[in-house]
Amino acid sequence: MQVEGALGGDIQAIRRDADVISARQSGRQIAERMGYSRPDQALIATAISELARNIVNYAGKGEIEITPVRRRGRMGLRIIARDHGPGIEDLERAMADGFSTGNSFGLGLPGAKRIMDDFDVVTAVGEGVVVTAIKWMGR
Amino acid sequence: MSSRVPILRQGDVLIASIQEELSDGDILDLQLRILEEVIRCRASGVIVDVSALDVLDSFGSRSLSDMAQAVRLRGSRLVIVGIQPDVAYSMVLLGVTLPDVATALDLDRGLALLEAG
Amino acid sequence: MLEIIASSAEDARDGYDLQKAMKWFDLSPEDRDRTMQLGEISESVAEAIIEAFYEHLLSDPVAAQHFHGPDHVEKVKAGQLRYFRELISAELDDDYIADRRRIGGIHERTGVTPTLYIGAYAFYLNRLATIVLDRMKEEPDSAFPLLLSLFKFAHFDMALALETYVDTREETIRDRERELSELPTPVLQLRPGLLLIPVVGTLDSFRARALTVQLLEGIRAHRARAVVLDITGVAAVDSAVANHLIQTMSAARLMGVRSVLTGLSAEVAQSLVKVGVTAEKLQTAGDLESGIELADRLMAG
Numbered sequence: 289m290q291v292e293g294a295l296g297g298d299i300q301a302i303r304r305d306a307d308v309i310s311a312r313q314s315g316r317q318i319a320e321r322m323g324y325s326r327p328d329q330a331l332i333a334t335a336i337s338e339l340a341r342n343i344v345n346y347a348g349k350g351e352i353e354i355t356p357v358r359r360r361g362r363m364g365l366r367i368i369a370r371d372h373g374p375g376i377e378d379l380e381r382a383m384a385d386g387f388s389t390g391n392s393f394g395l396g397l398p399g400a401k402r403i404m405d406d407f408d409v410v411t412a413v414g415e416g417v418v419v420t421a422i423k424w425m426g427r
Numbered sequence: 428m429s430s431r432v433p434i435l436r437q438g439d440v441l442i443a444s445i446q447e448e449l450s451d452g453d454i455l456d457l458q459l460r461i462l463e464e465v466i467r468c469r470a471s472g473v474i475v476d477v478s479a480l481d482v483l484d485s486f487g488s489r490s491l492s493d494m495a496q497a498v499r500l501r502g503s504r505l506v507i508v509g510i511q512p513d514v515a516y517s518m519v520l521l522g523v524t525l526p527d528v529a530t531a532l533d534l535d536r537g538l539a540l541l542e543a544g
Numbered sequence: 545m546l547e548i549i550a551s552s553a554e555d556a557r558d559g560y561d562l563q564k565a566m567k568w569f570d571l572s573p574e575d576r577d578r579t580m581q582l583g584e585i586s587e588s589v590a591e592a593i594i595e596a597f598y599e600h601l602l603s604d605p606v607a608a609q610h611f612h613g614p615d616h617v618e619k620v621k622a623g624q625l626r627y628f629r630e631l632i633s634a635e636l637d638d639d640y641i642a643d644r645r646r647i648g649g650i651h652e653r654t655g656v657t658p659t660l661y662i663g664a665y666a667f668y669l670n671r672l673a674t675i676v677l678d679r680m681k682e683e684p685d686s687a688f689p690l691l692l693s694l695f696k697f698a699h700f701d702m703a704l705a706l707e708t709y710v711d712t713r714e715e716t717i718r719d720r721e722r723e724l725s726e727l728p729t730p731v732l733q734l735r736p737g738l739l740l741i742p743v744v745g746t747l748d749s750f751r752a753r754a755l756t757v758q759l760l761e762g763i764r765a766h767r768a769r770a771v772v773l774d775i776t777g778v779a780a781v782d783s784a785v786a787n788h789l790i791q792t793m794s795a796a797r798l799m800g801v802r803s804v805l806t807g808l809s810a811e812v813a814q815s816l817v818k819v820g821v822t823a824e825k826l827q828t829a830g831d832l833e834s835g836i837e838l839a840d841r842l843m844a845g
Contacts, residue, residue, distance in 0.1 A: 305451035312482055313448075327757045330481060330513035334521060337484035341451075360711065385522060395485040399521035426718075495549040508800065512760030515640075515798040519756075531800035532767060 297354035337368035347373020472541035478509025508537035575693035648708030731762035744777035752788030776807030806835030
Protein backbone atom coordinates (compact mmCIF):
# COMPACT_ATOMS: atom_id res chain seq x y z
CA MET A 289 0.00 0.00 0.00
CA GLN A 290 1.33 3.41 -0.93
CA VAL A 291 0.50 6.81 0.44
CA GLU A 292 -0.76 9.19 -2.23
CA GLY A 293 0.84 12.38 -0.99
CA ALA A 294 -0.18 14.47 -3.96
CA LEU A 295 -3.86 14.17 -3.06
CA GLY A 296 -3.32 15.85 0.29
CA GLY A 297 -4.09 14.53 3.71
CA ASP A 298 -4.64 15.98 7.10
CA ILE A 299 -3.87 15.52 10.75
CA GLN A 300 -6.44 16.91 13.15
CA ALA A 301 -5.73 17.31 16.82
CA ILE A 302 -8.69 16.13 18.89
CA ARG A 303 -9.01 17.77 22.28
CA ARG A 304 -12.66 18.73 22.70
CA ASP A 305 -15.98 17.88 21.14
CA ALA A 306 -15.85 20.76 18.62
CA ASP A 307 -12.74 19.12 17.11
CA VAL A 308 -14.91 16.14 16.21
CA ILE A 309 -16.76 18.36 13.77
CA SER A 310 -13.67 19.80 12.12
CA ALA A 311 -12.12 16.33 11.78
CA ARG A 312 -15.13 14.90 9.99
CA GLN A 313 -15.47 17.99 7.80
CA SER A 314 -11.84 17.67 6.80
CA GLY A 315 -12.33 13.97 6.01
CA ARG A 316 -15.36 14.71 3.89
CA GLN A 317 -13.52 17.39 1.93
CA ILE A 318 -10.61 15.07 1.20
CA ALA A 319 -13.01 12.27 0.21
CA GLU A 320 -14.87 14.64 -2.07
CA ARG A 321 -11.64 15.77 -3.71
CA MET A 322 -10.66 12.16 -4.28
CA GLY A 323 -13.93 11.54 -6.09
CA TYR A 324 -15.85 9.46 -3.56
CA SER A 325 -19.61 9.29 -4.12
CA ARG A 326 -21.78 11.39 -1.84
CA PRO A 327 -23.01 8.42 0.20
CA ASP A 328 -19.41 7.30 0.68
CA GLN A 329 -18.43 10.81 1.79
CA ALA A 330 -21.17 10.64 4.39
CA LEU A 331 -19.96 7.22 5.55
CA ILE A 332 -16.39 8.45 5.89
CA ALA A 333 -17.47 11.55 7.81
CA THR A 334 -19.61 9.42 10.10
CA ALA A 335 -16.80 6.96 10.82
CA ILE A 336 -14.40 9.81 11.60
CA SER A 337 -17.00 11.28 13.89
CA GLU A 338 -17.29 8.02 15.83
CA LEU A 339 -13.54 7.56 16.11
CA ALA A 340 -12.88 11.17 17.09
CA ARG A 341 -15.63 11.05 19.68
CA ASN A 342 -14.12 7.94 21.19
CA ILE A 343 -10.89 9.90 21.64
CA VAL A 344 -12.68 12.78 23.38
CA ASN A 345 -14.77 10.49 25.56
CA TYR A 346 -12.18 7.96 26.64
CA ALA A 347 -8.73 9.47 26.20
CA GLY A 348 -9.36 13.22 26.44
CA LYS A 349 -7.02 14.00 23.61
CA GLY A 350 -5.44 12.45 20.56
CA GLU A 351 -5.39 12.89 16.81
CA ILE A 352 -7.06 11.83 13.60
CA GLU A 353 -4.86 11.30 10.58
CA ILE A 354 -6.54 11.23 7.17
CA THR A 355 -4.50 9.91 4.26
CA PRO A 356 -5.29 8.96 0.67
CA VAL A 357 -3.69 5.60 -0.12
CA ARG A 358 -3.45 3.26 -3.06
CA ARG A 359 -3.24 -0.51 -3.10
CA ARG A 360 -2.93 -2.50 -6.27
CA GLY A 361 -4.22 0.34 -8.35
CA ARG A 362 -7.16 1.01 -6.09
CA MET A 363 -7.64 4.26 -4.23
CA GLY A 364 -8.66 4.37 -0.62
CA LEU A 365 -8.91 6.76 2.27
CA ARG A 366 -7.18 5.75 5.47
CA ILE A 367 -8.24 7.08 8.84
CA ILE A 368 -5.92 6.61 11.79
CA ALA A 369 -7.30 7.54 15.21
CA ARG A 370 -4.54 7.68 17.77
CA ASP A 371 -4.54 8.43 21.48
CA HIS A 372 -2.39 7.83 24.53
CA GLY A 373 -5.28 7.36 26.90
CA PRO A 374 -6.08 4.44 29.18
CA GLY A 375 -6.45 1.94 26.32
CA ILE A 376 -9.24 -0.59 26.03
CA GLU A 377 -9.28 -3.33 28.62
CA ASP A 378 -11.76 -5.66 26.99
CA LEU A 379 -11.47 -5.09 23.28
CA GLU A 380 -13.77 -7.92 22.33
CA ARG A 381 -16.52 -6.36 24.38
CA ALA A 382 -15.80 -2.89 23.05
CA MET A 383 -16.22 -4.24 19.53
CA ALA A 384 -19.61 -5.74 20.35
CA ASP A 385 -22.75 -3.74 19.59
CA GLY A 386 -24.35 -2.03 22.53
CA PHE A 387 -21.37 -1.91 24.84
CA SER A 388 -20.71 1.60 25.93
CA THR A 389 -19.54 3.35 29.00
CA GLY A 390 -20.46 6.62 27.32
CA ASN A 391 -23.58 8.00 25.82
CA SER A 392 -23.87 6.83 22.26
CA PHE A 393 -25.78 3.53 21.89
CA GLY A 394 -22.39 1.79 22.19
CA LEU A 395 -22.02 1.75 18.44
CA GLY A 396 -18.79 3.74 18.17
CA LEU A 397 -16.22 1.07 17.29
CA PRO A 398 -18.48 -1.66 15.88
CA GLY A 399 -20.43 0.93 13.90
CA ALA A 400 -17.30 2.47 12.42
CA LYS A 401 -16.09 -1.03 11.56
CA ARG A 402 -19.30 -1.77 9.66
CA ILE A 403 -18.99 1.45 7.72
CA MET A 404 -15.35 1.03 6.70
CA ASP A 405 -13.83 -1.78 4.61
CA ASP A 406 -10.67 -2.46 6.61
CA PHE A 407 -10.53 -1.98 10.34
CA ASP A 408 -7.71 -2.65 12.81
CA VAL A 409 -7.53 -1.82 16.48
CA VAL A 410 -4.28 -1.94 18.41
CA THR A 411 -4.45 -1.15 22.07
CA ALA A 412 -2.47 -1.66 25.24
CA VAL A 413 -3.87 -0.88 28.66
CA GLY A 414 -2.29 2.30 29.95
CA GLU A 415 -0.77 3.14 26.59
CA GLY A 416 -3.64 4.09 24.36
CA VAL A 417 -5.50 3.05 21.25
CA VAL A 418 -4.67 3.17 17.56
CA VAL A 419 -7.51 2.49 15.17
CA THR A 420 -6.69 2.19 11.48
CA ALA A 421 -9.63 2.13 9.12
CA ILE A 422 -9.76 2.26 5.33
CA LYS A 423 -12.61 2.89 2.95
CA TRP A 424 -11.80 1.70 -0.56
CA MET A 425 -13.21 3.46 -3.52
CA GLY A 426 -15.94 1.90 -5.61
CA ARG A 427 -16.99 -0.74 -3.21
CA MET B 428 -23.32 28.28 26.22
CA SER B 429 -24.83 30.19 23.32
CA SER B 430 -28.12 28.93 21.94
CA ARG B 431 -27.35 28.13 18.38
CA VAL B 432 -30.67 26.58 17.49
CA PRO B 433 -33.69 28.87 17.37
CA ILE B 434 -36.88 27.32 18.71
CA LEU B 435 -39.97 28.76 17.03
CA ARG B 436 -43.55 28.32 18.02
CA GLN B 437 -46.35 27.64 15.57
CA GLY B 438 -49.71 27.09 17.22
CA ASP B 439 -48.98 24.61 19.95
CA VAL B 440 -46.10 23.06 18.09
CA LEU B 441 -42.45 23.93 18.69
CA ILE B 442 -40.07 23.90 15.76
CA ALA B 443 -36.33 23.60 16.32
CA SER B 444 -34.49 23.95 13.10
CA ILE B 445 -30.83 22.93 13.26
CA GLN B 446 -28.95 25.12 10.81
CA GLU B 447 -25.38 24.01 11.24
CA GLU B 448 -23.35 21.18 12.64
CA LEU B 449 -23.65 21.09 16.40
CA SER B 450 -21.05 20.17 18.93
CA ASP B 451 -22.02 17.76 21.68
CA GLY B 452 -22.45 20.69 24.04
CA ASP B 453 -24.82 22.44 21.62
CA ILE B 454 -26.89 19.27 21.31
CA LEU B 455 -27.19 18.87 25.08
CA ASP B 456 -28.11 22.54 25.33
CA LEU B 457 -30.83 22.08 22.72
CA GLN B 458 -32.14 19.03 24.52
CA LEU B 459 -32.57 21.04 27.70
CA ARG B 460 -34.14 24.08 26.04
CA ILE B 461 -36.67 22.01 24.13
CA LEU B 462 -37.84 20.40 27.35
CA GLU B 463 -38.10 23.75 29.08
CA GLU B 464 -40.12 25.17 26.18
CA VAL B 465 -42.42 22.15 26.02
CA ILE B 466 -43.23 22.67 29.67
CA ARG B 467 -43.50 26.44 29.44
CA CYS B 468 -45.75 26.52 26.34
CA ARG B 469 -47.58 23.25 27.05
CA ALA B 470 -46.68 22.31 23.49
CA SER B 471 -48.50 19.34 22.02
CA GLY B 472 -45.70 18.52 19.66
CA VAL B 473 -42.09 19.25 18.77
CA ILE B 474 -40.43 19.14 15.41
CA VAL B 475 -36.67 18.92 15.12
CA ASP B 476 -35.59 19.74 11.60
CA VAL B 477 -32.20 18.18 10.79
CA SER B 478 -32.26 18.75 7.03
CA ALA B 479 -29.14 20.92 7.19
CA LEU B 480 -27.07 18.15 8.81
CA ASP B 481 -24.89 15.97 6.65
CA VAL B 482 -23.78 13.71 9.50
CA LEU B 483 -25.76 12.19 12.34
CA ASP B 484 -23.42 9.97 14.28
CA SER B 485 -24.33 7.67 17.15
CA PHE B 486 -24.04 10.44 19.74
CA GLY B 487 -26.27 12.83 17.79
CA SER B 488 -28.79 10.05 17.16
CA ARG B 489 -28.75 9.03 20.79
CA SER B 490 -29.38 12.60 21.85
CA LEU B 491 -32.36 12.91 19.48
CA SER B 492 -33.73 9.64 20.75
CA ASP B 493 -33.35 10.77 24.38
CA MET B 494 -35.01 14.06 23.50
CA ALA B 495 -38.00 12.23 21.98
CA GLN B 496 -38.25 10.05 25.07
CA ALA B 497 -38.16 13.02 27.45
CA VAL B 498 -40.72 14.93 25.40
CA ARG B 499 -43.00 11.90 25.44
CA LEU B 500 -42.73 11.78 29.24
CA ARG B 501 -44.11 15.33 29.25
CA GLY B 502 -47.14 14.11 27.29
CA SER B 503 -45.99 15.70 24.06
CA ARG B 504 -44.67 14.19 20.80
CA LEU B 505 -41.44 14.76 18.94
CA VAL B 506 -40.94 14.27 15.22
CA ILE B 507 -37.57 14.38 13.49
CA VAL B 508 -37.87 15.74 9.99
CA GLY B 509 -35.50 16.14 7.07
CA ILE B 510 -33.00 13.31 7.54
CA GLN B 511 -31.17 13.41 4.22
CA PRO B 512 -30.68 10.29 2.05
CA ASP B 513 -26.91 10.05 2.63
CA VAL B 514 -27.41 10.56 6.34
CA ALA B 515 -30.12 7.90 6.58
CA TYR B 516 -27.89 5.52 4.69
CA SER B 517 -24.93 6.12 7.02
CA MET B 518 -27.12 5.78 10.09
CA VAL B 519 -28.42 2.33 9.21
CA LEU B 520 -24.97 1.07 8.30
CA LEU B 521 -23.77 2.42 11.61
CA GLY B 522 -26.58 0.48 13.26
CA VAL B 523 -28.85 3.38 14.22
CA THR B 524 -32.50 2.98 13.24
CA LEU B 525 -34.31 5.05 15.90
CA PRO B 526 -37.24 2.62 16.04
CA ASP B 527 -39.12 4.55 18.72
CA VAL B 528 -38.80 7.99 17.21
CA ALA B 529 -41.33 9.44 14.77
CA THR B 530 -39.86 10.71 11.50
CA ALA B 531 -41.16 12.67 8.54
CA LEU B 532 -39.77 13.74 5.20
CA ASP B 533 -39.88 17.49 5.83
CA LEU B 534 -41.41 20.20 7.99
CA ASP B 535 -44.82 20.15 6.27
CA ARG B 536 -45.13 16.42 6.61
CA GLY B 537 -44.00 16.62 10.21
CA LEU B 538 -46.69 19.19 11.02
CA ALA B 539 -49.30 17.08 9.24
CA LEU B 540 -48.22 14.06 11.24
CA LEU B 541 -48.63 15.93 14.52
CA GLU B 542 -52.01 17.32 13.47
CA ALA B 543 -53.25 13.86 12.53
CA GLY B 544 -52.51 12.92 16.11
CA MET C 545 0.22 -6.40 26.68
CA LEU C 546 -0.46 -5.79 23.04
CA GLU C 547 -3.73 -6.88 21.62
CA ILE C 548 -4.53 -6.92 17.96
CA ILE C 549 -7.91 -7.83 16.64
CA ALA C 550 -9.91 -7.58 13.48
CA SER C 551 -6.65 -7.30 11.61
CA SER C 552 -7.21 -6.98 7.91
CA ALA C 553 -4.16 -8.60 6.43
CA GLU C 554 -1.87 -6.17 4.72
CA ASP C 555 -1.48 -7.21 1.16
CA ALA C 556 1.76 -9.09 0.66
CA ARG C 557 1.82 -8.18 -3.01
CA ASP C 558 2.01 -4.47 -2.41
CA GLY C 559 5.17 -3.31 -4.09
CA TYR C 560 6.81 -6.62 -4.92
CA ASP C 561 9.88 -7.12 -2.77
CA LEU C 562 12.34 -8.90 -5.03
CA GLN C 563 15.02 -9.38 -2.36
CA LYS C 564 12.52 -10.94 0.01
CA ALA C 565 11.12 -13.21 -2.68
CA MET C 566 14.60 -14.38 -3.70
CA LYS C 567 15.41 -15.15 -0.11
CA TRP C 568 12.20 -17.10 0.25
CA PHE C 569 13.03 -19.22 -2.81
CA ASP C 570 16.66 -19.45 -1.69
CA LEU C 571 17.76 -17.89 -4.98
CA SER C 572 21.22 -16.40 -5.25
CA PRO C 573 23.47 -15.13 -8.06
CA GLU C 574 25.23 -18.52 -7.92
CA ASP C 575 21.99 -20.17 -8.97
CA ARG C 576 21.96 -18.02 -12.06
CA ASP C 577 25.60 -18.92 -12.80
CA ARG C 578 24.63 -22.56 -12.59
CA THR C 579 21.57 -22.34 -14.84
CA MET C 580 23.71 -20.45 -17.37
CA GLN C 581 25.84 -23.56 -17.61
CA LEU C 582 22.73 -25.33 -18.89
CA GLY C 583 22.37 -22.71 -21.59
CA GLU C 584 24.07 -24.64 -24.33
CA ILE C 585 22.16 -27.85 -23.81
CA SER C 586 18.89 -26.05 -23.31
CA GLU C 587 19.38 -23.97 -26.45
CA SER C 588 20.05 -27.06 -28.53
CA VAL C 589 16.92 -28.88 -27.43
CA ALA C 590 14.40 -26.19 -26.48
CA GLU C 591 12.76 -26.09 -29.89
CA ALA C 592 12.41 -29.83 -30.06
CA ILE C 593 10.86 -29.96 -26.59
CA ILE C 594 8.38 -27.27 -27.49
CA GLU C 595 7.48 -29.08 -30.72
CA ALA C 596 6.88 -32.25 -28.77
CA PHE C 597 4.82 -30.37 -26.24
CA TYR C 598 2.54 -28.85 -28.87
CA GLU C 599 2.04 -32.18 -30.53
CA HIS C 600 0.95 -33.44 -27.12
CA LEU C 601 -1.18 -30.36 -26.47
CA LEU C 602 -2.92 -30.09 -29.83
CA SER C 603 -3.94 -33.73 -29.68
CA ASP C 604 -6.39 -32.59 -27.00
CA PRO C 605 -9.38 -30.99 -28.73
CA VAL C 606 -10.27 -28.78 -25.76
CA ALA C 607 -6.76 -27.37 -25.50
CA ALA C 608 -6.58 -26.97 -29.27
CA GLN C 609 -9.56 -24.60 -29.11
CA HIS C 610 -7.26 -22.02 -27.57
CA PHE C 611 -5.53 -21.57 -30.90
CA HIS C 612 -6.86 -19.79 -33.94
CA GLY C 613 -4.92 -21.50 -36.71
CA PRO C 614 -1.28 -22.42 -37.42
CA ASP C 615 0.02 -18.83 -37.37
CA HIS C 616 -1.24 -18.42 -33.84
CA VAL C 617 0.41 -21.68 -32.78
CA GLU C 618 3.73 -20.52 -34.26
CA LYS C 619 3.49 -17.22 -32.44
CA VAL C 620 2.80 -18.88 -29.13
CA LYS C 621 5.66 -21.33 -29.69
CA ALA C 622 8.05 -18.44 -30.31
CA GLY C 623 6.86 -16.82 -27.11
CA GLN C 624 7.43 -20.01 -25.20
CA LEU C 625 10.94 -20.40 -26.59
CA ARG C 626 11.75 -16.93 -25.35
CA TYR C 627 10.13 -17.72 -22.01
CA PHE C 628 12.32 -20.77 -21.44
CA ARG C 629 15.43 -18.98 -22.68
CA GLU C 630 14.83 -16.30 -20.08
CA LEU C 631 14.31 -18.93 -17.43
CA ILE C 632 17.88 -20.08 -18.05
CA SER C 633 19.67 -16.80 -18.49
CA ALA C 634 17.63 -13.65 -17.89
CA GLU C 635 18.66 -11.26 -15.20
CA LEU C 636 16.28 -11.41 -12.26
CA ASP C 637 15.10 -7.83 -12.00
CA ASP C 638 11.93 -5.79 -11.93
CA ASP C 639 11.55 -6.04 -15.69
CA TYR C 640 11.67 -9.81 -15.47
CA ILE C 641 8.99 -9.80 -12.81
CA ALA C 642 6.81 -7.38 -14.72
CA ASP C 643 7.13 -9.57 -17.79
CA ARG C 644 6.26 -12.77 -15.92
CA ARG C 645 3.24 -11.09 -14.38
CA ARG C 646 2.13 -9.77 -17.74
CA ILE C 647 2.21 -13.29 -19.14
CA GLY C 648 0.29 -14.63 -16.14
CA GLY C 649 -2.38 -11.99 -16.76
CA ILE C 650 -2.65 -12.95 -20.42
CA HIS C 651 -3.02 -16.59 -19.45
CA GLU C 652 -5.84 -15.85 -17.03
CA ARG C 653 -7.69 -13.72 -19.55
CA THR C 654 -7.30 -16.17 -22.42
CA GLY C 655 -8.39 -19.11 -20.32
CA VAL C 656 -5.04 -20.88 -19.94
CA THR C 657 -5.66 -22.61 -16.64
CA PRO C 658 -2.99 -23.02 -13.94
CA THR C 659 -3.09 -26.77 -14.68
CA LEU C 660 -2.29 -26.16 -18.31
CA TYR C 661 0.42 -23.68 -17.46
CA ILE C 662 2.14 -25.74 -14.79
CA GLY C 663 1.66 -28.86 -16.88
CA ALA C 664 3.52 -27.24 -19.75
CA TYR C 665 6.22 -26.15 -17.38
CA ALA C 666 6.56 -29.66 -15.94
CA PHE C 667 6.73 -31.12 -19.43
CA TYR C 668 9.59 -28.82 -20.33
CA LEU C 669 11.50 -29.37 -17.09
CA ASN C 670 11.15 -33.15 -17.24
CA ARG C 671 12.37 -33.34 -20.80
CA LEU C 672 15.22 -30.94 -20.24
CA ALA C 673 16.33 -32.66 -17.01
CA THR C 674 16.28 -36.03 -18.72
CA ILE C 675 18.43 -34.72 -21.55
CA VAL C 676 20.83 -32.94 -19.19
CA LEU C 677 21.28 -36.05 -17.06
CA ASP C 678 21.84 -38.09 -20.17
CA ARG C 679 24.44 -35.75 -21.63
CA MET C 680 26.22 -35.31 -18.33
CA LYS C 681 25.97 -38.91 -17.24
CA GLU C 682 29.75 -39.06 -16.82
CA GLU C 683 29.52 -36.34 -14.17
CA PRO C 684 26.14 -36.66 -12.37
CA ASP C 685 27.48 -34.85 -9.32
CA SER C 686 27.83 -31.64 -11.31
CA ALA C 687 24.54 -32.09 -13.16
CA PHE C 688 22.37 -32.20 -10.04
CA PRO C 689 23.22 -28.76 -8.60
CA LEU C 690 22.63 -27.21 -12.01
CA LEU C 691 19.17 -28.75 -12.23
CA LEU C 692 18.32 -27.84 -8.65
CA SER C 693 19.09 -24.22 -9.42
CA LEU C 694 16.91 -24.45 -12.50
CA PHE C 695 14.03 -25.83 -10.43
CA LYS C 696 14.35 -22.94 -7.99
CA PHE C 697 13.92 -20.48 -10.83
CA ALA C 698 11.03 -22.46 -12.21
CA HIS C 699 9.20 -22.44 -8.89
CA PHE C 700 9.84 -18.74 -8.48
CA ASP C 701 8.35 -18.24 -11.94
CA MET C 702 5.30 -20.34 -11.25
CA ALA C 703 4.63 -18.52 -8.00
CA LEU C 704 4.72 -15.20 -9.82
CA ALA C 705 2.36 -16.47 -12.48
CA LEU C 706 -0.09 -17.85 -9.92
CA GLU C 707 -0.07 -14.63 -7.92
CA THR C 708 -0.95 -12.86 -11.11
CA TYR C 709 -3.73 -15.32 -11.84
CA VAL C 710 -5.29 -14.52 -8.50
CA ASP C 711 -4.84 -10.76 -8.92
CA THR C 712 -6.33 -10.81 -12.39
CA ARG C 713 -9.23 -12.92 -11.24
CA GLU C 714 -9.92 -10.53 -8.36
CA GLU C 715 -9.80 -7.61 -10.71
CA THR C 716 -12.32 -9.29 -12.98
CA ILE C 717 -14.64 -9.92 -10.07
CA ARG C 718 -14.30 -6.33 -8.98
CA ASP C 719 -15.11 -5.08 -12.46
CA ARG C 720 -18.17 -7.29 -12.57
CA GLU C 721 -19.32 -6.03 -9.19
CA ARG C 722 -18.90 -2.49 -10.38
CA GLU C 723 -20.93 -3.19 -13.50
CA LEU C 724 -23.67 -4.78 -11.43
CA SER C 725 -23.83 -1.88 -9.03
CA GLU C 726 -24.19 0.48 -11.92
CA LEU C 727 -27.25 -1.37 -13.11
CA PRO C 728 -29.93 1.14 -12.29
CA THR C 729 -32.59 -0.14 -9.94
CA PRO C 730 -35.87 1.15 -11.28
CA VAL C 731 -37.69 3.37 -8.83
CA LEU C 732 -41.18 3.74 -10.21
CA GLN C 733 -43.77 6.23 -9.07
CA LEU C 734 -47.14 4.46 -9.03
CA ARG C 735 -48.99 7.58 -8.04
CA PRO C 736 -48.00 10.75 -6.21
CA GLY C 737 -46.24 9.73 -3.03
CA LEU C 738 -46.13 5.99 -3.73
CA LEU C 739 -43.00 4.33 -5.11
CA LEU C 740 -42.57 0.79 -6.37
CA ILE C 741 -39.18 -0.89 -6.49
CA PRO C 742 -39.11 -4.21 -8.27
CA VAL C 743 -35.93 -5.88 -7.02
CA VAL C 744 -34.64 -8.35 -9.56
CA GLY C 745 -31.68 -10.70 -9.63
CA THR C 746 -29.14 -11.28 -6.91
CA LEU C 747 -28.87 -8.91 -4.02
CA ASP C 748 -25.34 -8.90 -2.62
CA SER C 749 -24.21 -6.28 -0.15
CA PHE C 750 -22.72 -4.28 -2.97
CA ARG C 751 -25.94 -4.06 -4.92
CA ALA C 752 -28.05 -3.71 -1.79
CA ARG C 753 -26.20 -0.54 -0.91
CA ALA C 754 -26.66 0.86 -4.40
CA LEU C 755 -30.35 0.02 -4.21
CA THR C 756 -30.69 1.74 -0.84
CA VAL C 757 -29.02 4.88 -2.12
CA GLN C 758 -31.26 4.94 -5.19
CA LEU C 759 -34.39 4.39 -3.16
CA LEU C 760 -33.49 7.17 -0.71
CA GLU C 761 -32.75 9.60 -3.51
CA GLY C 762 -36.04 8.55 -5.12
CA ILE C 763 -37.89 9.26 -1.89
CA ARG C 764 -36.51 12.76 -1.77
CA ALA C 765 -37.02 13.45 -5.47
CA HIS C 766 -40.66 12.24 -5.48
CA ARG C 767 -41.49 13.36 -1.95
CA ALA C 768 -42.68 9.84 -1.32
CA ARG C 769 -44.87 8.79 1.57
CA ALA C 770 -44.72 5.04 1.06
CA VAL C 771 -42.64 2.51 -0.80
CA VAL C 772 -43.45 -0.98 -2.00
CA LEU C 773 -40.40 -3.23 -2.33
CA ASP C 774 -41.31 -6.20 -4.45
CA ILE C 775 -38.82 -9.05 -4.15
CA THR C 776 -40.62 -11.61 -6.30
CA GLY C 777 -37.71 -11.43 -8.73
CA VAL C 778 -34.93 -11.90 -6.20
CA ALA C 779 -33.04 -15.09 -6.90
CA ALA C 780 -32.16 -16.14 -3.38
CA VAL C 781 -32.90 -14.50 -0.08
CA ASP C 782 -30.60 -15.67 2.68
CA SER C 783 -30.17 -13.98 6.02
CA ALA C 784 -27.61 -11.56 4.56
CA VAL C 785 -30.05 -10.42 1.90
CA ALA C 786 -32.82 -10.25 4.49
CA ASN C 787 -30.59 -7.97 6.54
CA HIS C 788 -29.98 -5.75 3.52
CA LEU C 789 -33.70 -5.43 2.91
CA ILE C 790 -34.31 -4.50 6.52
CA GLN C 791 -31.54 -1.91 6.38
CA THR C 792 -33.07 -0.45 3.24
CA MET C 793 -36.49 -0.20 4.87
CA SER C 794 -35.02 1.22 8.07
CA ALA C 795 -33.26 3.92 6.09
CA ALA C 796 -36.50 4.75 4.30
CA ARG C 797 -38.28 5.02 7.64
CA LEU C 798 -35.62 7.42 8.94
CA MET C 799 -36.71 9.66 6.07
CA GLY C 800 -40.28 9.35 7.26
CA VAL C 801 -41.43 6.83 4.69
CA ARG C 802 -43.35 3.62 5.37
CA SER C 803 -42.41 0.59 3.35
CA VAL C 804 -44.13 -2.64 2.48
CA LEU C 805 -42.32 -5.78 1.39
CA THR C 806 -44.13 -7.95 -1.12
CA GLY C 807 -43.41 -11.12 -3.03
CA LEU C 808 -42.10 -13.15 -0.11
CA SER C 809 -41.96 -16.85 -0.64
CA ALA C 810 -42.28 -19.16 2.34
CA GLU C 811 -38.49 -19.60 2.47
CA VAL C 812 -37.94 -15.86 2.42
CA ALA C 813 -40.38 -15.35 5.23
CA GLN C 814 -38.39 -17.94 7.13
CA SER C 815 -35.05 -16.21 6.59
CA LEU C 816 -36.59 -12.97 7.77
CA VAL C 817 -37.75 -14.62 10.94
CA LYS C 818 -34.26 -16.03 11.39
CA VAL C 819 -32.68 -12.59 11.40
CA GLY C 820 -35.16 -11.57 14.03
CA VAL C 821 -37.80 -9.78 12.04
CA THR C 822 -41.35 -9.92 13.24
CA ALA C 823 -44.47 -9.01 11.31
CA GLU C 824 -45.05 -5.96 13.51
CA LYS C 825 -41.67 -4.47 12.70
CA LEU C 826 -41.95 -5.20 9.02
CA GLN C 827 -45.02 -4.53 6.92
CA THR C 828 -45.44 -7.36 4.45
CA ALA C 829 -48.07 -8.44 1.98
CA GLY C 830 -48.47 -11.64 0.03
CA ASP C 831 -48.60 -10.21 -3.46
CA LEU C 832 -47.95 -6.92 -5.16
CA GLU C 833 -51.60 -5.95 -5.35
CA SER C 834 -52.29 -6.33 -1.66
CA GLY C 835 -48.94 -4.65 -0.99
CA ILE C 836 -50.05 -1.59 -2.87
CA GLU C 837 -53.36 -1.59 -1.03
CA LEU C 838 -51.53 -1.78 2.27
CA ALA C 839 -49.23 1.07 1.24
CA ASP C 840 -52.27 3.15 0.34
CA ARG C 841 -53.72 2.56 3.77
CA LEU C 842 -50.42 3.51 5.40
CA MET C 843 -50.30 6.71 3.36
CA ALA C 844 -53.84 7.61 4.33
CA GLY C 845 -52.87 7.62 7.93
